[in-house]
Structures are given as C-alpha cells and as structure tokens.
Amino acid sequence: MSGFTQRVEDALADPVLKIAVERTAGTAEAKRAAAVGAFPDFEAARTRAAVIKDHVVANLGHYLQQFEANAQAAGATVHWARTADEACGIVIGICKRADARSVARSKSMLGEEIGLPHALAEAGIERIETDLAEHIIQLAGERPSHIVWPAMHKTREQVSALFRARHREPHLEETIAAMAESARRHLRSAMLDADVGISGANFLIADTGSVCTVTNEGNAELSIMPPRVHIVTAGIEKVVPSLPHAIHMLRMLARSATGAALTQYTTFYTGPKRAGDRDGPEEMHIVLVDNGRTQMREEGLAEMLRCIRCGACMNHCVVFRQIGGHAYGSTYPGPMGAVLTPALDGLSANRDLVHACTMNGKCQEVCPVKIPLPTLLRGWREKSWREGLEPQTVRRALGLWAWGVRHPRLYRLGSALAVRVMRQRARAGWISRLPLAGAWTRHRDLPAPEGKTFLEQYAQGRRR
Structure with a gap:
C-alpha cells in the first residue's frame, strides 16, 4: 500500500480517533451554523x-x-x-x-x-x-x-x-x-x-x-x-x-x-x-x-490564495471526519490541504490526496472566501491523468467503465444486477461484506441501495 493508503487504513482502524475528531468537528459545525444564522x-x-x-x-x-x-x-x-x-x-x-x-x-x-x-x-x-x-x-x-x-x-x-x-x-x-x-x-x-x-x-x-x-x-x-x-x-x-x-x-x-x-x-x-x-x-x-x-498564482491556483486558514472545509468534510488530519501526511490536511500540498510539494508524490474527496461540494459551500475547492481538485486529477501519474490498474478500470457506458443496454443491465445483489446482501439497510468493496466494509458498513437504479427511476418518472 502507498503511504497515504496505509495511513488511511490505520486511521479507520482507530476507534478512539473517530471519537476525538467527531467531538471537535461536530461541535465546530454546529457553532458555525449558529454564528452564520445570526449574521x-x-x-x-x-x-x-x-x-x-x-x-x-x-x-x-x-x-x-x-x-x-x-x-x-x-x-x-x-x-x-x-x-x-x-x-x-x-x-x-x-x-x-x-x-x-x-x-x-x-x-x-x-x-x-x-x-x-x-x-x-x-x-x-x-x-x-x-x-x-x-x-x-x-x-x-x-x-x-x-x-x-x-x-x-x-x-x-x-x-x-x-x-x-x-x-x-x-x-x-x-x-x-x-x-x-x-x-x-x-x-x-x-x-x-x-x-x-x-x-x-x-x-x-x-x-x-x-x-x-x-x-x-x-x-x-x-x-x-x-x-x-x-x-x-x-x-x-x-x-x-x-x-x-x-x-x-x-x-x-x-x-x-x-x-x-x-x-x-x-x-x-x-x-x-x-x-x-x-x-x-x-x-x-x-x-x-x-x-x-507566486507559482500558484501563475499556474491557475490563484483562487487558493484566498484561503484565510479557518478550517471550515475540514470540519465539514466527510473524508476528513473519518480519517483525521494525520492521514493526509502533510502540513495542511482536508480539502484545502489536498489542493495546497501538490502545489507545495509536487503532484507526483501527492496524487493520492487529490482523490481523497467525494466531490460533494460541502467544502466550497462553507468556505468564507468561496474557494472552488472541488473544481481545483478536479484540475489536479486531470493533470495527474495527463502526466501519466495514475496507476495502470486505475486506467484499465476506467477504460472498462468507459466501454460499458458506450453500450447502454449492457450498462443498464450491469447496474440493475449490481443493485439487486447489494440489496440481497443488506441487513437492516446496511451491507457489512461485499465483493470488490472490502476496503470500505473492513471498517464500516456500506449503505444499501434504497430501490432501483437511477436510470430505472428516471425512466419510471418520465412515464408518469
């Protein structure tokens, strides 16, 4: 495993860390919401x-x-x-x-x-x-x-x-x-x-x-x-x-x-x-x-120089709140760190960080200076792909997925089958073990799909 992967593995296996991080981040999230509501x-x-x-x-x-x-x-x-x-x-x-x-x-x-x-x-x-x-x-x-x-x-x-x-x-x-x-x-x-x-x-x-x-x-x-x-x-x-x-x-x-x-x-x-x-x-x-x-300003990362180091992006980040700050392995953790660290220490040594994001956009939503963190992270991902830094396993997997989406019937069939298999393995709405998802289910349960695939629900909606 890479250094980042091993640090994440160690963090997820530490129950005390999760308690400590959630205590502080949860309190910070609630207090910010109250302060902003009164502003x-x-x-x-x-x-x-x-x-x-x-x-x-x-x-x-x-x-x-x-x-x-x-x-x-x-x-x-x-x-x-x-x-x-x-x-x-x-x-x-x-x-x-x-x-x-x-x-x-x-x-x-x-x-x-x-x-x-x-x-x-x-x-x-x-x-x-x-x-x-x-x-x-x-x-x-x-x-x-x-x-x-x-x-x-x-x-x-x-x-x-x-x-x-x-x-x-x-x-x-x-x-x-x-x-x-x-x-x-x-x-x-x-x-x-x-x-x-x-x-x-x-x-x-x-x-x-x-x-x-x-x-x-x-x-x-x-x-x-x-x-x-x-x-x-x-x-x-x-x-x-x-x-x-x-x-x-x-x-x-x-x-x-x-x-x-x-x-x-x-x-x-x-x-x-x-x-x-x-x-x-x-x-x-x-x-x-x-x-x-200065180099950040010249290379398309000027928006990151808005940062006033408030930490709100970390407190609201679903990834940070699971793994804590040390897993990032750098001075600056969380979403802002995932953008800053490749700029300060090089992308090749920190490509894992730019993928440590679900792209849910919460960090941008709470940033007091409106830094488009998901957009900047996507920029790093695109650069990593262009420069050939992504592992061959990732490239092959994405190639297979791209082939699948170019064959809509096959893609819909595979998606429907996957959803049904996942629902069969669920207990009380959660999946504790799932093939190809061992990295997730080793330390936490996976939410079961609620119903049909998105495409099935979309088609059903259009028929109404």
Missing part, C-alpha cells in the same frame, strides 16, 4: 471577502511593497524568503544574533509549512509552543492534525494522561479547567523567560505596516511582548489593503473557524517598542515567505 447577509459578506482577496492577489506586488515601506517606517525589519529553507535560515540567523537560547512560539501553520520547529531543534534552540493544543502535541512528539485545533485527534482522557506524565505540577481533578491550569503553570515561566518570540500573522495591513494575530488564549501576546525580539513569519498572500478590509476578514474568520462573533484576542502589532513604551520587543522582524505562492 445578516452572510452570503454577501462571503462575496465581498472573495473580492478583497482576489484584488490583493491580482495586485500582490503593489500591496507587499506598501506593507514593507510602512512596516519599516514603524521600525520593523522586513525580510524576503523565496523558499522554506531561506525562511528558516533567516529566522535562525536572527535568533543567533540575539544569542537566543529559547524561543516562545505562537501557533503558526506557516511555521509548520517551512519546517521551522525542526530548524530550531537542529540549531540547538529550545522551542516552547505556547498555544495549548500545540503544547499538547509538542509533549506527545506529534504533528498538528488540524490548522485551528492541532490536537483535535486527542481525547481529553489522552490529554489528561499526557499532562500527568509530563507536567511538573499536574492537575489533581479530572476537569478541563484543572488541565488548563496545569498547562498554564507549566508554560507561564517559560514564556516569560524566552529570548525571542515567534508568531505567524493572520493578516498583514498594507497601509499601516501592522501585523494582526488572533488567538483564544492570549498566548500570542505573552509570546511576543516579554521577549527582546519578535519574529513574524507570514505567507505573502496574508496582506490586505487596510484596517477596514482586515476587520471584514476577521468577521469571516472567527465565525467560520470557531463559530464566535470575534476571536477573544485580536491584536495589531506595528513595529517594536518605542521610546516611552513600558513593554514590548526591542526588535521586530517580519519574514515574508513565498514558498510556491
């Missing part, structure tokens, strides 16, 4: 958000230059990185010049994308993950499984056991509040003693040179304000023209990600500490990372 003209807001992002992507050079000029005028130093390695090299260089022994890091998927945690480890610099979920997976030695809830694959029972084993002063009560307090005791001193604070950026404001971060725990502020140096790593697509544009995007982000009207901590940073300021970093460095984004 007047949400569809119009989605359209405006998409227009804002498309305008920025079409004029990316202009807004990046404007952001750089204003950020530098505010006292920040702006660095440009074409690749992941260049970005990591810049960050490590800044840390070494600051004689940093430890860094406090606020959650950043861009940091995961460029491999920053590994680069810090190789440089001998201690990394403290300050986001609660990132702290959990750091203790467990694992990768994030979701871009908003990195530890969604963990149950609270697993987290409790992990904290008891790794925290200096573990919780005494089996409550979420007690576990959060245990993490606070463990992290607070390390955050305050860090030499460098590293954050991502939810948005970069072009006309002020400001960086915006959003968290629900206040960990970004504690990671950034006490250390001497603040380093921001951000993808170049994060820029927006002005503060009003950023506010609109924040309204879309919070509702789509957590179902809240506004994230609890929304902070704008404009340069380092000024004369007379009581606190704040003495230096602020902003590393703007391309890492394939």
Whole structure:
C-alpha cells in the first residue's frame, strides 16, 4: 500500500480517533451554523471577502511593497524568503544574533509549512509552543492534525494522561479547567523567560505596516511582548489593503473557524517598542515567505490564495471526519490541504490526496472566501491523468467503465444486477461484506441501495 493508503487504513482502524475528531468537528459545525444564522447577509459578506482577496492577489506586488515601506517606517525589519529553507535560515540567523537560547512560539501553520520547529531543534534552540493544543502535541512528539485545533485527534482522557506524565505540577481533578491550569503553570515561566518570540500573522495591513494575530488564549501576546525580539513569519498572500478590509476578514474568520462573533484576542502589532513604551520587543522582524505562492498564482491556483486558514472545509468534510488530519501526511490536511500540498510539494508524490474527496461540494459551500475547492481538485486529477501519474490498474478500470457506458443496454443491465445483489446482501439497510468493496466494509458498513437504479427511476418518472 502507498503511504497515504496505509495511513488511511490505520486511521479507520482507530476507534478512539473517530471519537476525538467527531467531538471537535461536530461541535465546530454546529457553532458555525449558529454564528452564520445570526449574521445578516452572510452570503454577501462571503462575496465581498472573495473580492478583497482576489484584488490583493491580482495586485500582490503593489500591496507587499506598501506593507514593507510602512512596516519599516514603524521600525520593523522586513525580510524576503523565496523558499522554506531561506525562511528558516533567516529566522535562525536572527535568533543567533540575539544569542537566543529559547524561543516562545505562537501557533503558526506557516511555521509548520517551512519546517521551522525542526530548524530550531537542529540549531540547538529550545522551542516552547505556547498555544495549548500545540503544547499538547509538542509533549506527545506529534504533528498538528488540524490548522485551528492541532490536537483535535486527542481525547481529553489522552490529554489528561499526557499532562500527568509530563507536567511538573499536574492537575489533581479530572476537569478541563484543572488541565488548563496545569498547562498554564507549566508554560507561564517559560514564556516569560524566552529570548525571542515567534508568531505567524493572520493578516498583514498594507497601509499601516501592522501585523494582526488572533488567538483564544492570549498566548500570542505573552509570546511576543516579554521577549527582546519578535519574529513574524507570514505567507505573502496574508496582506490586505487596510484596517477596514482586515476587520471584514476577521468577521469571516472567527465565525467560520470557531463559530464566535470575534476571536477573544485580536491584536495589531506595528513595529517594536518605542521610546516611552513600558513593554514590548526591542526588535521586530517580519519574514515574508513565498514558498510556491507566486507559482500558484501563475499556474491557475490563484483562487487558493484566498484561503484565510479557518478550517471550515475540514470540519465539514466527510473524508476528513473519518480519517483525521494525520492521514493526509502533510502540513495542511482536508480539502484545502489536498489542493495546497501538490502545489507545495509536487503532484507526483501527492496524487493520492487529490482523490481523497467525494466531490460533494460541502467544502466550497462553507468556505468564507468561496474557494472552488472541488473544481481545483478536479484540475489536479486531470493533470495527474495527463502526466501519466495514475496507476495502470486505475486506467484499465476506467477504460472498462468507459466501454460499458458506450453500450447502454449492457450498462443498464450491469447496474440493475449490481443493485439487486447489494440489496440481497443488506441487513437492516446496511451491507457489512461485499465483493470488490472490502476496503470500505473492513471498517464500516456500506449503505444499501434504497430501490432501483437511477436510470430505472428516471425512466419510471418520465412515464408518469
């Protein structure tokens, strides 16, 4: 089996994983629905958000230059990185010049994308993950499984056991509040003693040179304000023209990600500490990372650069909710990851991801910036076919199917026979074993057909 196939097999066989994923994704789906229902003209807001992002992507050079000029005028130093390695090299260089022994890091998927945690480890610099979920997976030695809830694959029972084993002063009560307090005791001193604070950026404001971060725990502020140096790593697509544009995007982000009207901590940073300021970093460095984004814009994937990393597509994806995030084997899981990963790491090594989709369109339906994810995935599938990346077994099977549909009578006969065989094998509306469907029925039952084939029902309808 391929790496992806084996990871999927392992995920489907893990009953605890299904419980953990469904707990979080199900809650997120319900909360988003309530938030959107209370948002007047949400569809119009989605359209405006998409227009804002498309305008920025079409004029990316202009807004990046404007952001750089204003950020530098505010006292920040702006660095440009074409690749992941260049970005990591810049960050490590800044840390070494600051004689940093430890860094406090606020959650950043861009940091995961460029491999920053590994680069810090190789440089001998201690990394403290300050986001609660990132702290959990750091203790467990694992990768994030979701871009908003990195530890969604963990149950609270697993987290409790992990904290008891790794925290200096573990919780005494089996409550979420007690576990959060245990993490606070463990992290607070390390955050305050860090030499460098590293954050991502939810948005970069072009006309002020400001960086915006959003968290629900206040960990970004504690990671950034006490250390001497603040380093921001951000993808170049994060820029927006002005503060009003950023506010609109924040309204879309919070509702789509957590179902809240506004994230609890929304902070704008404009340069380092000024004369007379009581606190704040003495230096602020902003590393703007391309890492394939310019190429995406030029090769027909510009719509993917709208993404604001809310995770709604994952929470509503029937595939993601069965296998979780780690099965995707990449930084970005779910529908958005299935589009992004081939662009970042190559299609030949990730062709399986573009097929991990039922094309039901739910991801596009809930995306706050209207990214046509199914269309983009179909584009990857077509490219995989054109470039001969699909296995011969797949090509032969599709060739056989194509031959069948060119012979309508034979096709209808085969479909009718298949439906009847499936109904005969069903028990209470479900099929537990079925030839040629072992990969499905090994871990879950297959719904039985409700009645006749589509063509039979269609013909019957026309006769009425």
